[in-house]
Amino acid sequence: MITETDNSPGLRLMALLDLLTRQERPLALPEVVDLSGWPKPTVHRMLVQLEAGGWLLREPDGRRFALAPRLLRFAEATLSASTLQGVRHSVLRQLVAEVGESCNLTAMSGAEVVYLDRVESAFPLRLELRPGTRVPAHCSASGKLFLAWMGARQRRALLDGLALTRYTAHTLTERAALDAELDAIRRDGHAVDAEEFVEGLVCVAVPVLAPGKRTVRCALALQAPAARMTLAQARLQLPRLQSAAQAMARTLG
Structure with missing residues (x-):
């Protein structure tokens, strides 16, 4: 669960990356929602932002997000x-x-x-x-x-x-x-x-x-x-x- 102190857009993205790196496996959107405690639309938007920035990439199944080379x-x-x-x-x-x-x-x-x-x-x-x-x-x-x-x-x-x-x-x-x-x-x-x-x-x-x-x-x-x-x-x-x-x-x- 991500804390309420991570409330600015930049800190939220960093907190989400921290959460993802600690899981040690690719995660699908519903799993990230459960782990973060944030609304599904918010999490989806953030995952797409991180993917567009080259920080995450999608697995071949198109559903799960993994850590990108960047x-x-x-x-x-x-x-x-x-x-x-x-x-x-x-x-x-x-x-x-x-x-x-x-x-x-x-x-x-x-x-x-x-x-x-x-x-x-x-x-x-x-x-x-x-x-x-x-x-x-x-x-x-x-x-x-x-x-x-x-x-x-x-x-x-x-x-x-x-x-x-x-x-x-x-x-x-x-x-x-x-x-x-x-x-x-x-x-x-x-x-x-x-x-x-x-x-x-x-x-x-x-x-x-x-x-x-x-x-x-x-x-x-x-x-x-x-x-x-x-x-x-x-x-x-x-x-x-x-x-x-x-x-x-x-x-x-």
């Missing part, structure tokens, strides 16, 4: 700006100081993973990936983590439209094998990239959970050249990653 880019930019200047970046720097390898904070954006923040190791041999970089979901540790935590219907819909492109000899391109790994990730609580995206690069990722919930807000990952840190050695850093992820979660509110 809104996702806005969210990414907001998270990135606050991350680079705040406590989360400090947590990331401290983690890199402890593990000695590059670490990053990512979020899911559509069918890809976007880097919100990253701190590089001091070693000259490294792969530099700046904030804003996008990587495939099916062959990155963070991407597989997000896929593993999705509901079955959401995951199936995303993977049905996703080309499982082969990037290295280790990339999982068979749907059954990927589904089996995603189930194992959900059970184990972490994901790995065993040179699946870039040959010679390994990664371990853990979820940053929304406080008091089992919703994955972001992913925190360690990335290193396999020549310097094997995947088995990277997994030994899981306690440090999980501790940093808990510190990150406390900053999300």
